[in-house]
Amino acid sequence: MRSQLPKQYLKIGSMTVIEHTLNKLLSHPKIAQIIVVISPEDVIFNTLAIAAHDKIKITIGGKTRAESVLAGLHLLQDDDWALVHDAARPCVHHDDITHLINIVLDSQKGGILATRVSDTIKRAYQDNDKMIERSEDRTHLWAAATPQLFTAKVLKSCLLNALNNHVTITDEASAIEYCGGHPLLVECRRDNIKITQPEDLALATFYLTHSISK
Structure with missing residues (x-):
């Protein structure tokens, strides 16, 4: 975004994202x-009143998402969920969170919130990313x-495994997938943008x- 502020500190009304x-x-x-995992350079979060909430702990993250999630996991017990x-998803609904928790805990498998792809997806050529090579079948996308919900022990192990093998991890589920797991998709x-x-x-x-988000 065209702003000097990190996106999580942009304002919506009187509060930051x-x-x-x-x-x-x-x-x-x-x-x-x-x-809350913050950047080593972050000088804003601790100035917010919410940082003093008794349910919030703060720790310093790493250079990548995977490293930052690991930093947070180190404060949990292995059997914690x-x-x-994402800090930049302020519109998440309570009922979606509850649905995810109930499904995952009932199955004892990890899972994520997700939406079915509705747009037509085009794959570009590797050597020309502005030219269509083909359309992708979106049926199962x-x-x-x-x-995204996993036990701390499993997620920590998979993130460490992926990082040690220099695998690019784009979200927590991709770390679980790398370890051979198959997280659940919960619509x-x-x-929830x-x-x-x-x-x-x-x-x-x-x-x-x-009211759509209430």
């Missing part, structure tokens, strides 16, 4: 504590979202200020 996100998580009855969520609402582009901020503002 991360404050909206944390308020959603703090008010969920099945979430016992929240570990870790619900990993899903777009991964968060939260969520499409307004991740703020990455300027127009996303306006859309998130709409969702958060209208």
Whole structure:
């Protein structure tokens, strides 16, 4: 996004994106504590009032998403369930979180929130990424979202395994997949968007200020 501020510190109304996100998580009855992983260069989070909440712990992350998630996992017990969520997804719904938790705990398998791909997906040529090579069959394609839920022990082991083998990990589920696991897909609402582009901020503002997200 065209801003000097990290996206999680952009404002929606009177609060930052991360404050909206944390308020959603703090008010969920099945979430016992929240570990906020921040960049070593972050000088903003500790200035927010929400940083002093008694359910929030803060730790320093690494250079990659995988390293940062590992930093948070080190504060958990092996048998804890870790619900990993993007700070830039403030529109997540309580009922989607509850649905994910219930399905995963009932099956004792890890799982993620996701949406079915509805747009036609085009694959570009490797040597020309602005020319269509072919269309992909979207029948079984899903777009991964968060939260993603796994036991701390399993997720930590798979992340370490992937990092030690220099495997690119784009989300927690991809680490589990690398270890041979098959996380569950739990469908969520499409307004659980991740703020990455300027127009996303306006859309998130709409969702958060209208009854569709309540």
